[in-house]
Amino acid sequence: MSTATTTRDLSAIEHGQMLLDARQVTMRFGGLVAVNKVDLQVHSGEIVGLIGPNGAGKTTFFNCLTGMYRPTSGEVVFAGKLLPPRPAKVARAGVARTFQNIRLFQNMTTLENVLVGMYCRTHANALDAVFRTPRHHREEADCRARAMELLGFVGLADHVDDLARSLPYGHQRRLEIARALATEPKLLLLDEPTAGMNPQETKEAEELIFRIRDLGLAVLVIEHDMRFIFSLCDRVTCLVRGEVLVTGTGAQVQADERVVEAYIGAPFEPEAPAGTQTREDDHGTDA
Amino acid sequence: MFFQQLINGLSLGALYGLIAVGYTVVYGIVKLINFAHGEIFMSGAFGALTVYLLMGSPAHVSTLFGLCVMLPLMMIGGIIAAVGIALLMERLAYRPLRDAPRLAPLISAIGVSISLQEIFRLFYGRIPGFPDAHAAIRFPDVAGISGVSVRIGGVDVQMSAIFTLAALAVCTAFLWFFINRTRSGRAMIATSQDPATASLMGIDVDRVIMIAFALGAALAAVAGVAHGLRYSNIDFRMGFTAGLKAFTAAVLGGIGNINGAVVGGLVLGVVEAMATTYIPGQFGGSAWKDVWAFVILILVLVFRPQGLLGSKVVDRA
Numbered sequence: 001m002s003t004a005t006t007t008r009d010l011s012a013i014e015h016g017q018m019l020l021d022a023r024q025v026t027m028r029f030g031g032l033v034a035v036n037k038v039d040l041q042v043h044s045g046e047i048v049g050l051i052g053p054n055g056a057g058k059t060t061f062f063n064c065l066t067g068m069y070r071p072t073s074g075e076v077v078f079a080g081k082l083l084p085p086r087p088a089k090v091a092r093a094g095v096a097r098t099f100q101n102i103r104l105f106q107n108m109t110t111l112e113n114v115l116v117g118m119y120c121r122t123h124a125n126a127l128d129a130v131f132r133t134p135r136h137h138r139e140e141a142d143c144r145a146r147a148m149e150l151l152g153f154v155g156l157a158d159h160v161d162d163l164a165r166s167l168p169y170g171h172q173r174r175l176e177i178a179r180a181l182a183t184e185p186k187l188l189l190l191d192e193p194t195a196g197m198n199p200q201e202t203k204e205a206e207e208l209i210f211r212i213r214d215l216g217l218a219v220l221v222i223e224h225d226m227r228f229i230f231s232l233c234d235r236v237t238c239l240v241r242g243e244v245l246v247t248g249t250g251a252q253v254q255a256d257e258r259v260v261e262a263y264i265g266a267p268f269e270p271e272a273p274a275g276t277q278t279r280e281d282d283h284g285t286d287a
Numbered sequence: 288m289f290f291q292q293l294i295n296g297l298s299l300g301a302l303y304g305l306i307a308v309g310y311t312v313v314y315g316i317v318k319l320i321n322f323a324h325g326e327i328f329m330s331g332a333f334g335a336l337t338v339y340l341l342m343g344s345p346a347h348v349s350t351l352f353g354l355c356v357m358l359p360l361m362m363i364g365g366i367i368a369a370v371g372i373a374l375l376m377e378r379l380a381y382r383p384l385r386d387a388p389r390l391a392p393l394i395s396a397i398g399v400s401i402s403l404q405e406i407f408r409l410f411y412g413r414i415p416g417f418p419d420a421h422a423a424i425r426f427p428d429v430a431g432i433s434g435v436s437v438r439i440g441g442v443d444v445q446m447s448a449i450f451t452l453a454a455l456a457v458c459t460a461f462l463w464f465f466i467n468r469t470r471s472g473r474a475m476i477a478t479s480q481d482p483a484t485a486s487l488m489g490i491d492v493d494r495v496i497m498i499a500f501a502l503g504a505a506l507a508a509v510a511g512v513a514h515g516l517r518y519s520n521i522d523f524r525m526g527f528t529a530g531l532k533a534f535t536a537a538v539l540g541g542i543g544n545i546n547g548a549v550v551g552g553l554v555l556g557v558v559e560a561m562a563t564t565y566i567p568g569q570f571g572g573s574a575w576k577d578v579w580a581f582v583i584l585i586l587v588l589v590f591r592p593q594g595l596l597g598s599k600v601v602d603r604a
Contacts, residue, residue: 066487068483068487086486087483087486087487088486088487088489088490088491088492090487091486091487091488091489092489096487097487099484103481103483103484104484105476105477105480105481105484105485106480107480108476108477108480112473115473116473116474116477116485116488116490117488119470119473119474119477119488119489119490120488120489120490121489122470136469136470139470179488182488183488183489
C-alpha cells in the first residue's frame, strides 16, 4: 500500500505509542473483496478519521477489527497483542464500538444498558452472584455509581430510568457511546456518530469526542460529514472500494484530488452527497 | 368439587409450568424450540430414580429421613443428570448448527429427542441392578409425600401436589432473582435482545446459552421428580406428552416470557382439570382433556398470537 503518505511518523512523535495496528486486513465475501489489504494504525491519544464513499468497506473493516467478521487474511494487533476474531475477547482487550444504525438493548433502561457494558470488567461468575452475596452487592453498587458517572459524562443523567427505545435519537447515540465507554476501552470505534443529527447535535457530539480523547482514549471514527472529520481528526484515512487511497492529515487528505474524485467523480458539483451515483462514477475514474 | 379440581389443576399446571420455563428460556436466547426438552424432563426423573437405586433402594424409612435426606438427594441426582445431558446435547447437537438455517437445529432437536428415548429404553436396564426400562418403572415412594394427603378446608390435597406447587414457587423465585439481580442474568437479557451487541460488551454468548440450557434442565428435573411422586411411575416416553403440553403452556403464556410460561402452565392445568369435570356428556371426562387443552392453544393463537403475557412490541422494533 504505497499510496499512504508519510505523515504517520510525525503523528507517532506527537502522540503516544502504537495502539492499534491493522496489517493487510482483507475481507472477502465470495467473489467480492470488501476490504483489500488495509493497513491502519492508531496511536494512543489520537483521533483518526476513516472516510470513503458508500460501500467503500468502512463498516466491514470495523467488523473485522471487532471480531464480528473473521478477516480472510491479515491480522489485527492491539497493544502489542494479536486480537482474536471473537467479539467478547476484543471487548476484554479494550476495544469498544458503536454502530451506524444504533444497536441499544431497546427494552432495557438507560442505566441497565450501561451496566451491561460493564459486564466484562466485573468478576462475579454465575454461581458467585448467588453465593457470595455481600461482595456481589458491593460490586453492584460500584457499578451503579460508575454507570451514573458515565451517564453524567455524556449528558444523560436525567434519563437514567428511561427505556432505551423511548429516548430521542440524539440521546440514543450518546447512550451507545456511554455503554461503549463502560467496557473501559483504550480504543473507541465510532461508526457515523453524527448520522442524522442536526448541526447543533453534531457540534455537541464533536465536543463529546474531544472530551473522550482527553480521558486518554484513542478514537477511530467513520464519518461522512467532512467538516466534522477535518475539524476533529489528527489523521484521516480514505478508503475507496476496499483499499486505502490515502492517509494523512486532514489538510492533506482534503487537498488530495483523488479523494475528491472518489467522492464526486467529475468536479461539476462540489456539494453532491456521497450517494449511489458516486459508485457509478468510481468505475469510470478508477478503471 | 370445584376446589378439588382447582387444586388438581394447579398442581398439574405447576408441573407444566416448570417444564415450560425451559422451552421459553432457551427460545428467548437462541430462538430455538428445543423439542428434546421433554426428554430432559424424563432424564431428570430417571436420574432421581438412579440415586434411589444407588442408595440401595431403602424402604420403610421415617418421614424425617424421606423428606430431609432421600428427597434432596434424589432431586440433586435428577438435576445433575438433566443438566449434564442438556449441556452435552447443546454442545453436540445444537452448537455446530448455530449459524445454520432455523430448520436444521429443529430437526436435530427431534433427532435428539428420539435418541434419548431409545437410549433410556435400551440401556437403562442393562446397568446391573437397575430395572428394565422397556415399560413403566415404579418410582420410589418418598416417606412423607407419597400417598399422603392433608385436608384443607374440606378438600383433600395430595402432598405431591403441595410439593409441586412449592417447587414451582421456589424455582420461579430463584429464577427471578437470577435473571434480575445477577450479572449473568443481565447478560442473558442482553443476549436475548441482541446477541452480536452483547458479545461486544464482553459477554461470552456460548456461556450464556449453556446457562440457559442448564437452568431449563434443572427446572425440568425438578418437574421430573414431581411427576414421579404424583403418578408413582415413570417411563421413557413420559417426556413426549409432558413436553408437548409444556410447549403449549409456553406458547400460551407468550414464548420467550418466563412469567408467561408459569402462568401458561397453570392456566393449562386448570383448564384440563375443569374440562374433565364440567364438560358434560360425550366430550367430558379425562379422555378429552388433551383436546380441550389444545383447543385453548388454538384459540389463543388465533385471538392473541403473542400469548397471554407476551407483549405486542417485537424486540427489535
